[in-house]
Amino acid sequence: MIDENTIVNRIEEALVKANTILDNRARAFLNDYTGPFSAILRENAVISEESGLPLCQDTGFIEFFVFMGHEVVLERPISEILDRAVRNAYSSNPYRYSVVKDPLHHRENTGDNTPSVVHTFIRTGKRLEIRFLVKGGGSENLSRLFMLNPTTTQQELVDTIVHSVLENGARGCPPLKIGIGIGGSSEKSMILSKLALTREINVANPDPYYAMLEERLLREINNLGIGFQGLGKGITAYSVSIETAPTHIATLPVSLAVDCYLCRRGVVVFED
Numbered sequence: 001m002i003d004e005n006t007i008v009n010r011i012e013e014a015l016v017k018a019n020t021i022l023d024n025r026a027r028a029f030l031n032d033y034t035g036p037f038s039a040i041l042r043e044n045a046v047i048s049e050e051s052g053l054p055l056c057q058d059t060g061f062i063e064f065f066v067f068m069g070h071e072v073v074l075e076r077p078i079s080e081i082l083d084r085a086v087r088n089a090y091s092s093n094p095y096r097y098s099v100v101k102d103p104l105h106h107r108e109n110t111g112d113n114t115p116s117v118v119h120t121f122i123r124t125g126k127r128l129e130i131r132f133l134v135k136g137g138g139s140e141n142l143s144r145l146f147m148l149n150p151t152t153t154q155q156e157l158v159d160t161i162v163h164s165v166l167e168n169g170a171r172g173c174p175p176l177k178i179g180i181g182i183g184g185s186s187e188k189s190m191i192l193s194k195l196a197l198t199r200e201i202n203v204a205n206p207d208p209y210y211a212m213l214e215e216r217l218l219r220e221i222n223n224l225g226i227g228f229q230g231l232g233k234g235i236t237a238y239s240v241s242i243e244t245a246p247t248h249i250a251t252l253p254v255s256l257a258v259d260c261y262l263c264r265r266g267v268v269v270f271e272d
Helices: 004-020 024-032 038-051 078-091 154-172 186-197 208-222
Strands: 061-069 117-123 128-135 144-148 176-184 237-247 252-259 265-270
Touching: 004 078, 004 128, 004 265, 024 038, 024 237, 061 078, 061 186, 078 117, 117 186, 128 186, 144 154, 144 186, 154 176, 154 208, 154 252, 176 186, 176 208, 186 237, 186 252, 208 237
Parallel strands: 061 117, 176 237
Antiparallel strands: 061 128, 128 265, 144 252, 176 252
């Protein structure tokens, strides 16, 4: 049994940290950048951390990835517990509410940034690991699903991803953290691409083939010259992370997801 208040308090703390303190690896890239608005971007990070104001006015919606051991017992459904944490974090801080109840007709704001998006994966054991992304609208709108032929070559896959970033990358507040999902079904590959974004910058895929593909994609994307904030100076992407899954013999789903230069993410673990 894991106490609900313990989960809520730790997730709330992690959400506030993600919204106000720039990722250390992203900060290192920012400190090396000397192009347009570099001083302002660095000042923004300092002010946010010192004042508690959010790094960006778009404080996004929250997407959770819950890895739950089969022996874990909770007092309520995990989605309700996580929404409580989001509600607390966003109502007690100067964060924008970005979630609407109906996607097409009324688009009325829910008023507390819930519900969040929750993906649950059951594992063996007593460990509960909760990863999350703070997803702004600009980066989320760059998400893409490509249903490629199973005969697709690596070159064709690379061309597909790089072309999409070339067309749309400047709108996602680069440098981008790029997640790629390969395999599974159409929706599975999209989840994999988001899950890839929860990895830390420049943590390579354990499979040497996919680690090499990550390096190749990163190199070709940075050769596009989009640069910081789309201004043509500095790198276009921090990293490329790939997650894969088995798939049908007649399909090759490939999905693209991106994070903006802030890389707002977190992970909280509960275990004996």
